[in-house]
Amino acid sequence: MEQGCKTSKYPKEPIALYHRFRGLPVINKECSTEIAELCAGICPQDAIDTAVKTIDLGRCTFCGHCEAVSDGAFVRFSENFDLGTANRTDLVTSGSLPTLAKHSKQHFKKLFGRSLQLRQVSAAGCNSCEADTNVLNTPFFDLSRFGIDFVASPRHADGIHVTGPISLNMKQALMDTYDAVPSPKIVIASGCCSISGGPFFGSEQIVGDLNNLIPVDLYIPGCPPHPLTTLHALLSFFKR
Amino acid sequence: MDNLLKIENGKAIARASIPQVAYEQFFKTLSEFVKNEGFIVQFFAYKDEGNYKLLAVVRNNELYVIGTQVGKSFMSLTRNSSEKFHMFEREIAEQYGIKPDGHPWLKMVRYHENYTGEKDVFGNDYAKEIPGNYPYFSVEGEAIHEVAVGPVHAGIIEPGHFRFQCAGEEVLHLEIQLGYQHRGIEKMLPTLPHKRFPTICESIAGDTTIGHSLCMCQAFEALAGLSIDDGASIVRTIALELERICNHIGDLGALSGDVAFNPPAAYFGRIRGEFLNLLQVLGGNRFGKGLVRPGGISHIMGEEQRRLIRDKLAEATPEIEHVCDLLFSAHTVQARFEHTGTVEHNMAKDLGLVGYAGRACNISYDARVTFPTECYAELPANSNLVTNGDVNSRAAVRREEIMHSLRLISLLLDKHEKLEGTTTAVYMQDHNLSPASFVVTINEGWRGEVSHCVLSDEKGKVQRYKIKDPSFHNWTGLAMSLRNQEISDFPLCNKSFNLSYCGFDL
Numbered sequence: 077m078e079q080g081c082k083t084s085k086y087p088k089e090p091i092a093l094y095h096r097f098r099g100l101p102v103i104n105k106e107c108s109t110e111i112a113e114l115c116a117g118i119c120p121q122d123a124i125d126t127a128v129k130t131i132d133l134g135r136c137t138f139c140g141h142c143e144a145v146s147d148g149a150f151v152r153f154s155e156n157f158d159l160g161t162a163n164r165t166d167l168v169t170s171g172s173l174p175t176l177a178k179h180s181k182q183h184f185k186k187l188f189g190r191s192l193q194l195r196q197v198s199a200a201g202c203n204s205c206e207a208d209t210n211v212l213n214t215p216f217f218d219l220s221r222f223g224i225d226f227v228a229s230p231r232h233a234d235g236i237h238v239t240g241p242i243s244l245n246m247k248q249a250l251m252d253t254y255d256a257v258p259s260p261k262i263v264i265a266s267g268c269c270s271i272s273g274g275p276f277f278g279s280e281q282i283v284g285d286l287n288n289l290i291p292v293d294l295y296i297p298g299c300p301p302h303p304l305t306t307l308h309a310l311l312s313f314f315k316r
Numbered sequence: 317m318d319n320l321l322k323i324e325n326g327k328a329i330a331r332a333s334i335p336q337v338a339y340e341q342f343f344k345t346l347s348e349f350v351k352n353e354g355f356i357v358q359f360f361a362y363k364d365e366g367n368y369k370l371l372a373v374v375r376n377n378e379l380y381v382i383g384t385q386v387g388k389s390f391m392s393l394t395r396n397s398s399e400k401f402h403m404f405e406r407e408i409a410e411q412y413g414i415k416p417d418g419h420p421w422l423k424m425v426r427y428h429e430n431y432t433g434e435k436d437v438f439g440n441d442y443a444k445e446i447p448g449n450y451p452y453f454s455v456e457g458e459a460i461h462e463v464a465v466g467p468v469h470a471g472i473i474e475p476g477h478f479r480f481q482c483a484g485e486e487v488l489h490l491e492i493q494l495g496y497q498h499r500g501i502e503k504m505l506p507t508l509p510h511k512r513f514p515t516i517c518e519s520i521a522g523d524t525t526i527g528h529s530l531c532m533c534q535a536f537e538a539l540a541g542l543s544i545d546d547g548a549s550i551v552r553t554i555a556l557e558l559e560r561i562c563n564h565i566g567d568l569g570a571l572s573g574d575v576a577f578n579p580p581a582a583y584f585g586r587i588r589g590e591f592l593n594l595l596q597v598l599g600g601n602r603f604g605k606g607l608v609r610p611g612g613i614s615h616i617m618g619e620e621q622r623r624l625i626r627d628k629l630a631e632a633t634p635e636i637e638h639v640c641d642l643l644f645s646a647h648t649v650q651a652r653f654e655h656t657g658t659v660e661h662n663m664a665k666d667l668g669l670v671g672y673a674g675r676a677c678n679i680s681y682d683a684r685v686t687f688p689t690e691c692y693a694e695l696p697a698n699s700n701l702v703t704n705g706d707v708n709s710r711a712a713v714r715r716e717e718i719m720h721s722l723r724l725i726s727l728l729l730d731k732h733e734k735l736e737g738t739t740t741a742v743y744m745q746d747h748n749l750s751p752a753s754f755v756v757t758i759n760e761g762w763r764g765e766v767s768h769c770v771l772s773d774e775k776g777k778v779q780r781y782k783i784k785d786p787s788f789h790n791w792t793g794l795a796m797s798l799r800n801q802e803i804s805d806f807p808l809c810n811k812s813f814n815l816s817y818c819g820f821d822l
Contacts (some may be wrong), residue, residue: 079635082586094593094624096600096615118743120515137515139606141614141743153600196472200497202818203474204522204603207566210472211592214585228470243821245427245496246475248445249467275515278508281428281500299515299605300522 084216087311091304098138098153099302103171105129107150115142115150121268121275125168133159134167134271137299160296160309164287167271167295176312181293184262188234188314192224194264195233195257199250200282201240205267205300209237212303224310230254235262235293239300241269241276242283254290266296266306274299319345320380323373325687328538328755331771334371334383339391342370342384347397349374355668355681358756358769359404361386361412362780363432368414373756373769377686381756388434392416400668403788409437411502423450426495426821431503446495447477453491455481460488463803467496474817482803490798490806492791497821505781510536510746517768518605521785521819526552526559527761528783528819529608531768534689534757536610539772540747547739548612550732553691554625555595555604557721557728560762562591563814564672564714564721565636570811571711572643575652580643587639590632597624611742622729633722640715653708657797657809660705669793670786671764672717673813675700676709683760691731692760695724710812751776763787763816785819 084091093099109126116124119142123135131142131151142151161167162179198206209226212219219225227233230253242250254263265286268274273284286292296309319337323329337345350356358373370390371383393401395418405416406425413434416422422437429442436442438450454462461482467475475496481489501516508516517532518525530552537544544552569584592602599607599615607613643649659669664677674681680699684692698720702712749772758767764786773779794813798806 079583094597094600096598097596098600098606118511118745120512120744137605138601139515139614140600141606144614144741144743197468198472198474198497200499200818200821201474202519202522203816204519204525204605206472206474207523208602211585211589214589215582216586216589226472240497241499243496243498245446245498245821246467249475249496253468269519275512275519276499276501276504279500279504281498281503299519299601300603302602 082215083218086304086307093155093157093302093304095155097155097157097302098140098143100154100156100159100173101131101169101171102152102154103129103131104150105170111146111149115145118142118145121277128170130168130170132168132272133297134164134295135268135277136297137268137275157302157305158308159298159301159305160294160313162294162313164271164292164295167297176309180313184293184314185316187260188262189316190223192310192314193227193233194224194235194237195230195253196226196237196239197250197253199238199240199246199270200243201267201269205239205269208300208303209239209266209306212307217303217307219307222311222315224314230256231258233257235264237264237266238270238286239266241273241279242286242289244281244283247283247289251289262293263290264294264296265292266301268297268299271295271297320349320374320382323379323381323756325379326534326538326689326755326757328750328753331752331754334381334754336383336385339384339386342382343391343393345382346372346374346393350398350400352376356400356404357758357765357767358782358784359401359408360769360782361408361414362771363412368412370408373767375686379687379756379758381754386414388413389415389417392419394419399666403792413437421453424495426498428498428500447493452479453481453489455488457483459483476817478806480798480803485802485804487798487801487803490795492795494791494817494820497818499818499822501822502781502783506778511744514609514744520783520822521816522603523563524559524761524763524766524785524816524819525603525605526555526608527759527766528768528785530556530689530759531757531766533608533610534759535755535768535770536747536749538755538757539749539753539770540610541750542611542747544612545737545739547617547732547735547737549690550728550735551598551613551617552608554725554728555598555607556690556759556761557724558591558595558598559604561718561721562588562595563762564718565591567811567814568640568643568711568714570814571707571808572649574807574811575649577643577646577649580639583635583639587632587635590628594625594628597621609742609744610747612739614741614743616739616741617732622732625725626729629722629726636718636722644712644715650708652808653711654706656707656805657801657812658704658706659793659797663796664705664793667792667796668789670789671760672710672713673790673793674764676703676713677705678703683758683765687758689757689759691728695727707808707812749776749778761786764790783822785816787815787820790815791820
């Protein structure tokens, strides 16, 4: 009572994030190749393609260092947190992403639009993706009000939400969990680790891309994805 | 003691100056050292010119280093000297295929092939999926039963395996087997360009992003001779304290949830978010990723950010005090917290517990005081009043540390406001590291002592990168806290420690 109402009305009312937050990049296609190459040179994730001037958001950790090159001449990160996509290729972007709601599979909306139960599997996630997914259950975001819940048993789940670069040591447990979910089921890759291996790409101890194991239906980029990015992706993809 | 070289936190030294002694001498020196309030910071193997070498960094009130050369095996210090070596020796066996002879529980740590191609010490075939070939500690008897939990747990948390040996509801022994999160970080780092180091180190354990990136950056700064300005140092210190507050508040909330006292769980859950958002105000990321880089910080704190942090502290401090009162004064909570999961002081010392887990057992060690980095030398220290080693003590220590950190941030903001001169933002670049050098860095992350070691080769390339998360010491503490407890106390004990799976697994 004393603390007052601390919940949010998202998505009915928009939420503005602090301007230092790094969301969807705005890429200047006219930027000289030299500057783009400087950006690519410092990118720890090798996410920038200078030939076609794109950034792969499936690899990007949104560290924002490319933004500092020549005062953002090649790229600036906006506060737009709507980053989820239904296709891996859409994440390789020159600054715009397809509207997720229009690209989601319509039968999923019919099946899961009113009730969606997910089993979260951390497969070598560093705990920031996990923590910012957990946060959706706090009063501010209150995920349950949308009929979406994270459940304990894969038998009760409609799909799995995977974080982490999938260590070889978690591969079996991940597959067992996936197999235990009854069909039809969905697969969500959350965070750049499960999409591309993230900071750990190239390690011989990880699988990296979740698509190498099971077909992914929804990609949520970020390091970690902001809770609102996850919320937006879940609502757009599953809600009518 | 004569064989140990005194070193300083975050100061690079020539590798040639590290005392190299015969193994018998090494064994004797370390055995004596750990008997007298001596603890291990790092103990690891590396390969040098075709030979296997061991290196130990140890501490009492000072920091020391010592090295030796071994063949394919060495006499176990765990068996003959102290439990403090237990996990370190298992790690050496797993990473380098060198056997600590006589180790009482020689079992894999993370389950991966060794780096050297030596015959596997554990007889595992790594083409097979985990769990591989290893035994569990077992208790036998008519009324004994075994409970296996994980790797996939019921909540949104990281994976690990817990094996309880129980008589009825009573836990006789808990064995914790991790490794599921292993990403091969230490092996991959020396092969990578410098620009990838910070992003990887930020993700060693995402909840300790600042702690680990400080260790990495200070190591590079020492080896590359970089200096950082006061403004950057203040922001780094604030970030580390914000990280501490976020996690402690989150854990107090989780502890309330575990004893089914829901109001503080909801309040703390919300308040934790406010502090994560302050890290976002500083550097654009709720965990502080992308903020700390060798040579300084990548985002300057200006008047606007200072004001936002100050305003939030003013608003949240009384709220936190109030919710803490609500939690700690509830009789039902006290009944569940007190005398649950007790680790006795002597046990904690034998195990070498660090951080709040250690402080709750009356081991006062705080790296911010003993080996201060950044601004800590001029900041007031904290002290703890409740140190009985139980869940209640671990919770009370968190509460005290939250209030202390809030005061520190306030002091740091004042200091920053008075600062003259400007801070320049830095971004990751390649650095020339001084050749044939060695550095160890230590910071008091929110869980306790985080430490990184770097050995550079003759050309200034990183030859060996060693990482230690405080969880490496403390998981054994959690296992011991469960002895003679009811199995239903596990969630509570676990949350009171809240250790890192990925920080341990690397």
